[in-house]
Amino acid sequence: MRKAELFVLIAVIISFIIGIYFYPQMPEQMASHWNAQGNVDGYMSRFWGVFLMPFVFVGLALLFITIPKIDPLKKNIEEFRKYYDGFIILFFIFMLLVYMQTILWNLGTEISPNIVIPIGLGLLFYYIGILFENTKRNWFIGIKTPWTLSSEKVWNKTHKLGSKMFKTAGIIVLTGFLFQKYATYFILVPILFVALYLVVYSYVEYQKEKK
Secondary structure, eight states: OOHHHHHHHHHHHHHHHHHHHHGGGSOSEEEEEEOTTSOEEEEEEHHHHHHHHHHHHHHHHHHHHHHHHHOTTHHHHHHTHHHHHHHHHHHHHHHHHHHHHHHHHHHTOOOOHHHHHHHHHHHHHHHHHHHHHHOOSOSSSSOOOHHHHHOHHHHHHHHHHHHHHHHHHHHHHHGGGGSGGGHHHHHHHHHHHHHHHHHHHHHHHHHHHHO
8 A cells, every 4th residue: 555545544534533523512503614705604414514524535535546546547647656646645634624624613713714725725736736747648637638638748838837837826825814805816816817828828739739
C-alpha cells in the first residue's frame, strides 16, 4: 500500500471516529450550509449532518485510488505519481478541516467557513499548480480538453501555463480569508477565469499546431 493510500484510509477512519464521538453532542438539526457572507442558511438532520462527510470521504478515497489503476495512460501517471499522491493527502487534510469546522460550529465554536475554506482552497490550488508542472498526458488528471488530449505538445504548453495561473489563483484565493464578506468572490472569480482562459488557450494552440 502506498503512503498516500494509507493516509486516505486513516483519514476515513478518523472522520468516522470524530462522527461517532461527537454524535451525542450534536443538535437534532445541524447547521450544514453557509451563504456567501458566512451565515447559516441550511440545516440537516443530526445523522446526515454528522455522517454525510465521512461517507463522502469513502467515495472520494475509492475514486482517487482507482484512477491510476484504470487510466489507459497509467504509465504516464506513474511518472508524476508522487505529486498526485501529495495532492490526495493535501485534499483529504482540507476535507477534514472543513468537516471539523462544521462539527465545531454545531458545538458552539463558530469558526466561519469564510476563513477555513479560502485558506484550504488557496493552498490546494497552489499545489495543483505544482502538480500541473509535472503532469503527463492522461485521461483523468489535469486540464482535459479535446485539444490537450489530442496533442502532447498542446498538453504540455497548456499545463505549463496552467501551473503558473493556478499558483497565482491560489494566492488570490488564500487572501480571501482577510475579506470574509467577499471570500466567495476571491474563490470563484480567479478559478472561473483560469478555467475559461485555459480552455480557450488549448484550442488556440491546437489550431496553431494544425496549421
